[in-house]
Amino acid sequence: MSTGIYLDNNATTMVSPEVVEEMMPFFSEQYGNPSSMHQFGDKVGRALKKARQQVQALLGAEHDSEIIFTSCGTEADSTAILSALKAQPDRKDIITTVVEHPAVLSLCEYLEKEGYTVHYLKVDKKGRLDMQEYIRLLSDKVAIVSVMWANNESGTLFPITEMAELASSAGVMFHTDAVQAVGKLPINLKESAIDMLSLSGHKLHAPKGIGVLYLRRGVRFRPLLRGGHQERGRRAGTENSASIVGLGKACEMALSAMAQEKTTVKALRDRLEHGILSQVSHCFVTGDPGNRLPNTCNIAFEYIEGEAILLLLNKMGIAASSGSACTSGSLEPSHVMRAMDIPYTAAHGSVRFSLSRYNSQADVDKVIEAVPPIIEKLRKLSPYWSGNGPVEDPEKAFAPTYA
Amino acid sequence: MWDYSEKVQDHFYNPRNAGAIEGANGTGDVGSLSCGDALRLTLKVDPDSDKILDAGFQTFGCGSAIASSSALTEMIKGMTLDDALTVSNQDIADYLDGLPPEKMHCSVMGREALQAAVANYRGEEWKDDHEEGALVCKCFAIDEVMIEDTVRANNLSTVEEVTNYTKAGGGCSACHEGIEEILTRVLAEQGVAFDPNAKIDMPKATQPKLTNIQRMKRIEELLDEIRPNLQRDKGDVELVEVDGKNIYVNMVGACGGCQMASVTLGGIQQHLAEGLGEFIQVMPSQELARQAGA
Structure with a gap:
């Protein structure tokens, strides 16, 4: 393993060594095509069946046939939304939120150009939805509701099981992009009204290039990829058997480590957060601190910019991420931060630390030590800052001509 | 990173x-x-x-x-x-x-x-004179506002024209969808639908035939029209030789070594062809030397 402190687990995770070990034979001797009649294919076929059951167990799905392997979370999202539109051609509306991942947002923006109506639920300053607005929008014009379970930037959780119940009683299909939630929160789909759910392997210590669409038995479905009979004709294309086996193992491990998430991982996250907030002035936690993923901590450092913070952290071997515009090369700071009405001078300075069960207390303590001098160094360069605090009335004292 | x-x-x-x-x-x-x-x-x-x-x-x-x-x-x-x-x-x-x-x-x-x-x-008031938009073409760092303004000012209607006027889309071509969207939007303002298959109209040679001298003068005039664009990028163009439909030019300054030279030549060729109302080919002057050597 490379040296350094990795606190960017919402971006991607280390593949667990046990997962790698489980996968290895499927690159070499276990090369059969699971569709084949001979023993080479049969062994791989059995391995896929086991993996499907491991995913089923983590999700609490009723049947293993409700698990459809895809190439990634984005494919699962696209498959779910486009299927709902194809299967119900008379319904032209979609309900989603302003803080979704681009995997859903960009698709929705494209569908608007194609003539569909997309309702984007707004969030308040803590990133929470207005349930009354949601209830008002549910109608028989809506083909699908697609709402993320946990926000990738702030970690804020949406009341997905309640929202699914509401959709179900209005006769509307419900999909959730749960790539950040799966493996970090207990999920029991058979007890829920969720029709479809997306997950991504590389967010839970499986490799990149493998995802899952959970599709409740009986939900009307139209495949995105047509071709062979793989995945019961619902997702054609020869199976990525090594990665499927790896994902199965990762799901099994996540299930047995589930208690650790809300104890060990959460404790480390809280230690990190308290450590930083107690030493650095003019910074705050974004999102809804009382209702978020146990591993995520997003802190907005006022009057400085996130990319600069990341570069200095990186120099010390610490990996995190930021909602600043500069880190993505886009025009705006993170749409999630803007949706929560966080001012530009803070949104640009937001830094996300996301932990995993592979982080240690020593990691966290090093980060607590590293952050304050970095913030101080950058604030010394900032036109909004003077001495030990922001200049008086910062927005007025420095009001540049914007191009 | x-x-x-x-x-x-x-x-x-x-x-x-x-x-x-x-x-x-x-x-x-x-x-x-x-x-x-x-x-x-x-x-x-x-x-x-x-x-x-x-x-x-x-x-x-x-x-x-x-x-x-x-x-x-x-x-x-x-x-x-x-x-x-x-x-x-x-x-x-x-x-x-x-x-x-x-x-x-x-x-x-x-x-x-x-x-x-x-x-x-100096006690003067400074006013910012440019507006920046979202980056569209990453190969040549051309933003949305620049493309929109150029499309409006020159009544452009195809991706190819946008590339000729702004360089945008002249590299990896991944931004062509984005350029088409800008064209669709700007053309819609004028009540025109974007046609992805539109060909750039070549004006018919209806004008009386030019004498050789008139034709060369006209070529110089047409080059002068696009010179400011090249100079803005610290380059320039010199007319070297006119041989029937072959027009030889020398790209100087920044245009000389620019990896976009061939696209720029394409733009010059199009401008000359439209202005002269005839099909011509613009080639770098090195080509002339090569032919002489052959």
């Missing part, structure tokens, strides 16, 4: 001239909306010699914004104000051994802060 040059990294990790100058007599506060970055440049100018004695910066921004600010102060210290004003954003980027296309606006912000600070020292 950004591919920052060693120079950019050095100026970010070890910024020069950080902080406000004591006794500054010129201040420029500017921001770039496209990144949320902002910069305050303070200058201490000697009123007798007009020389910049000292310069300091305070920047709210990313790594390359801080590096561009630091580089700018190093470059202009000791210069007269008039000399300092000739420093372009490209000069700042060159000083740093280049910036990623998405980050070029950081150098633009540096140049604007300089203009604003000099205006402030």
Whole structure:
């Protein structure tokens, strides 16, 4: 393993060594095509069946046939939304939120150009939805509701099981992009009204290039990829058997480590957060601190910019991420931060630390030590800052001509 | 991660001239909306010699914004104000051994802060004269506003024309969908539907046939029309020879070694063909030498 402190687990995770070990034979001797009649294919076929059951167990799905392997979370999202539109051609509306991942947002923006109506639920300053607005929008014009379970930037959780119940009683299909939630929160789909759910392997210590669409038995479905009979004709294309086996193992491990998430991982996250907030002035936690993923901590450092913070952290071997515009090369700071009405001078300075069960207390303590001098160094360069605090009335004292 | 040059990294990790100058007599506060970055440049100018004695910066921004600010102060210290004003954003980027296309606006912000600070020292009011939009073409750092303005000003209707006029889309071509969207939007304002299969109309040769002298003069006139575009990129074009439908030109200055030279030649060819109302071929003058040698 490379040296350094990795606190960017919402971006991607280390593949667990046990997962790698489980996968290895499927690159070499276990090369059969699971569709084949001979023993080479049969062994791989059995391995896929086991993996499907491991995913089923983590999700609490009723049947293993409700698990459809895809190439990634984005494919699962696209498959779910486009299927709902194809299967119900008379319904032209979609309900989603302003803080979704681009995997859903960009698709929705494209569908608007194609003539569909997309309702984007707004969030308040803590990133929470207005349930009354949601209830008002549910109608028989809506083909699908697609709402993320946990926000990738702030970690804020949406009341997905309640929202699914509401959709179900209005006769509307419900999909959730749960790539950040799966493996970090207990999920029991058979007890829920969720029709479809997306997950991504590389967010839970499986490799990149493998995802899952959970599709409740009986939900009307139209495949995105047509071709062979793989995945019961619902997702054609020869199976990525090594990665499927790896994902199965990762799901099994996540299930047995589930208690650790809300104890060990959460404790480390809280230690990190308290450590930083107690030493650095003019910074705050974004999102809804009382209702978020146990591993995520997003802190907005006022009057400085996130990319600069990341570069200095990186120099010390610490990996995190930021909602600043500069880190993505886009025009705006993170749409999630803007949706929560966080001012530009803070949104640009937001830094996300996301932990995993592979982080240690020593990691966290090093980060607590590293952050304050970095913030101080950058604030010394900032036109909004003077001495030990922001200049008086910062927005007025420095009001540049914007191009 | 950004591919920052060693120079950019050095100026970010070890910024020069950080902080406000004591006794500054010129201040420029500017921001770039496209990144949320902002910069305050303070200058201490000697009123007798007009020389910049000292310069300091305070920047709210990313790594390359801080590096561009630091580089700018190093470059202009000791210069007269008039000399300092000739420093372009490209000069700042060159000083740093280049910036990623998405980050070029950081150098633009540096140049604007300089203009604003000099205006402030001279008691003038500085007005920003350009607007920045979302980056569309990453190969040549062309933004949305630039494409929209060019489409409007020249009544463009195809992606190919946009490439000829702005370079946007002339590289990897991944942004063609984005350019089509801009065309669809701008053309819709004029009540026209974007046609992806539209061919650029070649005017029929209805004019009376030109004499050789008239034709060459006309070619010179047409080249003069596009010269400002090339000069804006620090390049130029010279007419070398006209041989029937073959027109040989020399690309000079920045255009000479530019990897876009062939696209630029395509643009010149199109402009000449439209202006002359006949099919012609524009070739680099080296081609003439090659043919002579053959």
